[in-house]
Amino acid sequence: VPELPEVEIHARNLRGWLVGKRIAEAQVLDPMLDAENGGAGWAAPVSGRRVQAVRRDAKYLLIDLDEADTLVAHLRMTGRFRSVGYRAAPPEKWVRMVLALEDGTEVQFEDRRRFGRVWLAPTAAVRSLPELAELGPDALEAPTSAGRLTELAAMTSRSIKVLLMDQRLIGGIGNICAAEILYRARIAPDRPARSLTAEEVERIAQTIPPYLEWAIAVQSRRELIYLGEKGAENVFTVYRREGEPCPECATPIARSVIAGRGTYYCPGCQPSRGEG
DNA sequence: CTTATCCCCTGCCGGC
């Protein structure tokens, strides 16, 4: 689920669970959690620390600890943080990391596909880490203006959808957000970014923050569940709705592949060429 | 430098 809205929800939840609390013990159950640094030797050093703040930058979660260190986390495709009451039983199958708090609760990181990452870095150096150094402005905290979006579009031959998902240009928009934003702005995802008119770029820029706020509000109502999981409900308008009628014009929602990613859109509302 | 493709890993779902 990890796109800006879901990561923002995680940040808010984690604040309630962690800020001001002391981590009695950190356990890394899967070395792949920090594969790039050789398997997470940070469990012991983190134990005993107190959590001071939780921040979000694009799709990254930053858990600030005392002694000037920060746990940096990325959920990738299937990562998820959960708060559970104290259990003597061993953690469930997909739990990769546990923060046992001194109040007896646990914050667990679970991740079916094991792409997610959590590692420790000095707080002052977080923004200059290779993973974060080139991140573009956060799509929610520092919205992209129509003017800047026009400049970005002029610099590339790629499609508007690929541009929106480029984390070096705009931080936080992923495959679902891109599809939903372009549907609401009535722009075909395969349109070359450079071909958009000023009015079309304006429409996209003005759609992004409200869409993100809407997605945060809608998905905050219940525990975060990935599409495809038991109990999941598709709250999106076009994403994974191939063949269903567009709520605006009843044209069946179509699916294509752009840059290797499934792309959903309404051929009626989002004509591929010309104005529409 | 830009852009496209492949790959990491595991699970689920539909078709045969």
Next chain:
DNA sequence: TGCCGGCAGGGGATAA
């Protein structure tokens, strides 16, 4: 029921 291909809300490495 079992096997198999396709698909999956990420991004990094590599190739062209």
